[in-house]
Amino acid sequence: QSVLTQPPSVSAAPGQRVTISCSGSSSNIGNNYVSWYHQLPGTAPKLLMYENTKRPSGIPDRFSGSKSGTSATLGITGLQTGDEADYYCGTWDSTLSVYVFGTGTKVAVL
């Protein structure tokens, strides 16, 4: 059972902006960095954002991350059909000593 809560789905037209929230607690998001991953059907997850706001090499600046208290948010601007995927947040839980993932959010481009 996921400890981090995300909306099941978000959608918008091409070129628009979407945000995905990730809600946790003081034992995970509140005291640790948050990462974001995206996953195309049938493929492995890929790191999209790390240390709350940093983008790995090759990830366009259309993607942004933020964190406030026990919640984190991923933003995608200039939405493209290629952005249709499942998105997961993740972080370490210091109390449980486990890595926790979000419930996952499916992004749809209308």
Next chain:
Amino acid sequence: EVQLVESGGALVKPGGSLRLSCEVLGLSFSDAWMTWVRQAPGEGLEWVGRSIPERGGGATDYAAPVKGRFTISRDYSRNMFYLQMNSLKIEDTAVYFCSWIDKTPSNLASWGPGTQVTVSS
């Protein structure tokens, strides 16, 4: 470039055992923090466990559903990372990914393509 390649997935009966392997290339394996993640059919990502290298203390941590049944190990001489799975249950059916943890415990920076484990009678 970091490359991770899993192998060993198979169809196994409930109660059986299986060992998954992950070949790690393109990084200093003796310093690498590694983890296993699984994904059941149609479900989200589930963390299985992690291994901290000997130089960093050598600890292993496990998720509650697999603790006592699964064992993580590594062979430094062969750059191989393993997941020994015993007493397998139907609910262990999933694609299993190995991943490299970089910079902070929250950052699963690179992933293998995964290997399918199916537990069925």
